[in-house]
Amino acid sequence: MQISRRSFLQKGGALSTALWGQRVAPNSKPVVARPALNPNSLEPYVDPLPIPGVARSVGYRPSPADPSVQVPYYRLEMRELEAKIHRDLKPTRVWGFGSASPGPTIEARSGDGLLVEWANELPRQHFLPIDYNIHGAEKDKPEVRSVIHLHGAKAPPDSDGYPEDWYEPGKSKVHFYPNQQDAAMLWYHDHAVGINRLNIYAGLLGAFIIRDAVEDGLNLPKGKYEIPLILCDRLLSPDGQLDYLVSPDPKTPWVPEVFGNAFLVNGALFPYLEVEQRRYRFRVLNGSNSRFYHLSLANGQTFHQIGTDQGLLAAPVELKSLVLAPAERADLIADFAGHGGEKIVLKSDAFNLMQFRVSSRGAEDPSALPAALRRVSKLEESDAVRTRLLSLNEILDFYGNSNIMLLNNTHWKMPITENPVLNSTEIWSLINLTDDSHPIHLHLVRFQILDRRPFHKFPYQTQRQLVYRGPAVPPEPAEAGWKDTVQAHPGMVTRIIARFEGYTGRYVWHCHILEHEDNEMMRPYEVVPA
Ligand code: C2O
Ligand code: CU
Ligand code: CU
Numbered sequence: 001m002q003i004s005r006r007s008f009l010q011k012g013g014a015l016s017t018a019l020w021g022q023r024v025a026p027n028s029k030p031v032v033a034r035p036a037l038n039p040n041s042l043e044p045y046v047d048p049l050p051i052p053g054v055a056r057s058v059g060y061r062p063s064p065a066d067p068s069v070q071v072p073y074y075r076l077e078m079r080e081l082e083a084k085i086h087r088d089l090k091p092t093r094v095w096g097f098g099s100a101s102p103g104p105t106i107e108a109r110s111g112d113g114l115l116v117e118w119a120n121e122l123p124r125q126h127f128l129p130i131d132y133n134i135h136g137a138e139k140d141k142p143e144v145r146s147v148i149h150l151h152g153a154k155a156p157p158d159s160d161g162y163p164e165d166w167y168e169p170g171k172s173k174v175h176f177y178p179n180q181q182d183a184a185m186l187w188y189h190d191h192a193v194g195i196n197r198l199n200i201y202a203g204l205l206g207a208f209i210i211r212d213a214v215e216d217g218l219n220l221p222k223g224k225y226e227i228p229l230i231l232c233d234r235l236l237s238p239d240g241q242l243d244y245l246v247s248p249d250p251k252t253p254w255v256p257e258v259f260g261n262a263f264l265v266n267g268a269l270f271p272y273l274e275v276e277q278r279r280y281r282f283r284v285l286n287g288s289n290s291r292f293y294h295l296s297l298a299n300g301q302t303f304h305q306i307g308t309d310q311g312l313l314a315a316p317v318e319l320k321s322l323v324l325a326p327a328e329r330a331d332l333i334a335d336f337a338g339h340g341g342e343k344i345v346l347k348s349d350a351f352n353l354m355q356f357r358v359s360s361r362g363a364e365d366p367s368a369l370p371a372a373l374r375r376v377s378k379l380e381e382s383d384a385v386r387t388r389l390l391s392l393n394e395i396l397d398f399y400g401n402s403n404i405m406l407l408n409n410t411h412w413k414m415p416i417t418e419n420p421v422l423n424s425t426e427i428w429s430l431i432n433l434t435d436d437s438h439p440i441h442l443h444l445v446r447f448q449i450l451d452r453r454p455f456h457k458f459p460y461q462t463q464r465q466l467v468y469r470g471p472a473v474p475p476e477p478a479e480a481g482w483k484d485t486v487q488a489h490p491g492m493v494t495r496i497i498a499r500f501e502g503y504t505g506r507y508v509w510h511c512h513i514l515e516h517e518d519n520e521m522m523r524p525y526e527v528v529p530a
Helices: 005-012 196-202 457-463 514-518
Strands: 059-062 070-083 092-097 103-109 114-120 148-151 172-177 184-190 205-211 226-236 262-265 271-275 279-286 293-297 303-308 311-319 321-324 329-335 343-348 351-358 384-396 402-407 425-432 438-442 447-454 485-488 492-499 505-511 522-527
Touching: 070 103, 092 103, 092 196, 103 114, 148 172, 184 196, 184 279, 184 329, 196 514, 205 226, 205 279, 262 351, 311 329, 321 329, 402 505, 425 438, 425 485, 438 492, 485 492, 505 514
Parallel strands: 070 114, 103 205, 226 279, 271 351, 384 425
Antiparallel strands: 059 070, 070 092, 114 172, 148 184, 184 205, 226 262, 279 329, 293 321, 293 343, 303 311, 303 329, 343 351, 384 402, 425 492, 438 485, 438 505, 447 492, 505 522
8 A cells, every 4th residue: 555654644643743843744755554563552561671781891902092002802793683572572583782682781981992893793684675776775785784883982983984884794893992082871883874774773773881080970870770771663563573664666665754653662662660769860862763752751750961962961950851863862860769659651742661660668869969060161163263054955856755865965975075174173054954853963073052043944045145034042951061963953053063183084974864864864074184
């Protein structure tokens, strides 16, 4: 059956268009509607929340930065696995690392480098629909190929996981992570050009946590009171297998966004977590392809955000809800004291994600929520040597269907246009000419959000003239720390400021809606020597 995507969304209902800060373009490409599992037909909260294990190094090797120093050596194997995502579902085929998806968490100390050998031990055939028209995914390429990127890392270019540096099953590549950066939760995921959306959807992702002395000194909840929450929305077939939307034209299966109605938290559907009456620290990652989450606790209780993508905020921000775009992270403190016996649901708008079951017994809480966390020194606009005007574009085909997404109207293969000088500061003005919010991510650097300002599209489209419709809006307090991914809203110019430090060489910047990134909302950029 072929129906337009819009009517599919309306009929399906479960695939809500009521995504905060995001709307589905009226002319989006149609999708094929296939029979799907209704997750609400399953009993919720019967499986405990899985907590990813901590990766263990397999030995030591000389550091590429200083061969006289030995650094831990990890080997993580990408494998096809059977995952039990719900008590009443048969195992689901996924791709993960070692024996799990999400893969094991890598724990690192700031300043202490480590090596990871990323081994591709996947089968030779993909189980999700490749679109061979997409740049980099042509028929002459191997079906299964992968390269792992550590999102948020300040890593040398040959360890960053450049999208074209993919390799086939049976091969592996060693990446060096110097970890010369502040405490933060990063995440590793596939980045193979043209099929990255399918590889991550299959499950190739995991957490990587860097810690440092500043964080140690804060007495935040730790150990079993610090828990990663990795959020991925999926579509499931009636027999509980991963399904991925395609367009009705079998020659061009790509669709511009994929939203699931089965919400996996750490790989489980509707899990529960027994908690004590005390503070917990939740390291939340939006690992979804396209979905923005609007998170809150169903009992209306507030929580505090203490950190963002690239680490701690200057001070905690009290929130009732929080919007998290694909690839963004939020470091949250929730306090269950005084909620003994309650069952509290974590939700995203109308969708329930998981349940916290608060013990009725009172608990000691030696942890703290300090009023000041870390000094975040502001990057000054006056330090910027250059401002780049960069548009976000959606190109429609003859029928008004979404065809391709671009950055600055430029394809992946065109010559480098963004070439900041090492150790210089630049402002990037992201001029969103589309109808969607795009989470824009830069590799290598951390940045700060300067502001967002509404503008008139027409003068920009016709004469490249920025005519504003209103005043600039500063970032939300919870976004006012170090970021590596920013929500660029439609009709707004979003300005970010970054110092390009660490390494010279080739990196990428892109939209982190994975369907956009693959087709072709991604560009190389190069940090050049001073
Ligand atoms: Cu999550 Cu190019 O990265
Ligand atoms: Cu990245
Ligand atoms: Cu996008």
